[in-house]
Amino acid sequence: MSRTILITGASTGIGAETARHLAEGNTLILHHNQSPIEPVAEDVQTRGGTVHTCQADLAGEVGCHLLMQAVNRVTEHLDVLINNAGSLLQRHTVEEVTWDLMERIFILNTYSAMLLTKLCVPLLRKGNDPSIVNMTSIAMRHGAPTATVYGAAKGAMDSFTRGSARELAPDIRVNAVAPGVILTPFHDRYSTEEKLASIASDTPVGFNGQSIHIAQAVELLIENTFITGETIDVNGGLFMR
Numbered sequence: 001m002s003r004t005i006l007i008t009g010a011s012t013g014i015g016a017e018t019a020r021h022l023a024e025g026n027t028l029i030l031h032h033n034q035s036p037i038e039p040v041a042e043d044v045q046t047r048g049g050t051v052h053t054c055q056a057d058l059a060g061e062v063g064c065h066l067l068m069q070a071v072n073r074v075t076e077h078l079d080v081l082i083n084n085a086g087s088l089l090q091r092h093t094v095e096e097v098t099w100d101l102m103e104r105i106f107i108l109n110t111y112s113a114m115l116l117t118k119l120c121v122p123l124l125r126k127g128n129d130p131s132i133v134n135m136t137s138i139a140m141r142h143g144a145p146t147a148t149v150y151g152a153a154k155g156a157m158d159s160f161t162r163g164s165a166r167e168l169a170p171d172i173r174v175n176a177v178a179p180g181v182i183l184t185p186f187h188d189r190y191s192t193e194e195k196l197a198s199i200a201s202d203t204p205v206g207f208n209g210q211s212i213h214i215a216q217a218v219e220l221l222i223e224n225t226f227i228t229g230e231t232i233d234v235n236g237g238l239f240m241r
């Protein structure tokens with residue numbers, strides 16, 4: 001079945017790999033902000049996908065509406081929304097966090113995904129077995145020092161996933177993936193080699209994840225029509241429920 005899929009933050013890391021993984025036979029609308037999207041778009045086309053691209057800064061309401069305007073220009077329906085764009089923005093302890101940083105973390109990781117969900121519902125209602133996949137984080141699970149507000153923002157998305165799954169049922173399924181440590185540009189900015197090595201040795205499978213591990217979980221949530229309101233932890237056993 002050919003699907004029309006919107007992926008936010010598709011320019012690098014998890015979003016880019018998810019785009020490549022889902023490319024074959026599908027129409028992908030790839031969102032980016034500051035990073036170039038052309039290399040990912042070319043990969044998707046090489047793998048047999050059709051591509052549209054759109055740029056928007058999702059650190060505010062205006063950017064969400066601009067993205068939706070671009071989406072509405074290229075499609076009349078959506079089968080899948082992947083709310084992937086997000087960032088830690090900066091390491092912060094509870095004692096040093098500021099109102100401004102809390103706002104910026106929640107706007108990017110939570111408010112924009114919630115607003116995009118709302119804005120995409122009319123297009124998803126016209127889709128085939130439509131679903132939404134939200135990208136949360138292991139940071140919401142077991143406490144993540146220097147990422148506490150970020151973890152709380154992802155925890156809010158986890159709750160939003162279940163609430164919207166109930167509200168939008170039976171028309172639209174809503175699920176989430178909570179990645180563990182996945183080697184992407186995210187960690188070039190926020191982690192050190194030593195820290196990553198230490199986490200890998202604490203991880204039961206013995207290594208940090210790659211973006212493909214997340215892309216495979218996203219694909220499962222899109223494909224399996226009996227899963228809604230679920231968050232899949234993909235973390236090599238670093239957090240176990």
Ligand SMILES: NC(=O)c1ccc[n+]([C@@H]2O[C@H](COP(=O)([O-])OP(=O)(O)OC[C@H]3O[C@@H](n4cnc5c(N)ncnc54)[C@H](OP(=O)(O)O)[C@@H]3O)[C@@H](O)[C@H]2O)c1
Pocket residue numbers: 008009010011012013014015032033034035036056057058059084085086087088108135136137138139178179180181182183184185186187
């Ligand atoms: N890597 C991990 O270990 C890990 C673990 C748990 C959760 N996550 C979550 O997984 C998602 C993807 O992360 P990643 O590891 O793939 O990180 P990444 O490589 O840094 O990618 C982040 C993506 O988000 C986009 N983005 C960031 N700020 C934006 C803004 N203001 N407006 C619009 N788009 C923006 C980026 O777009 P541009 O580059 O084009 O600006 C990029 O495409 C994020 O939600 C992250 O919180 C990652």
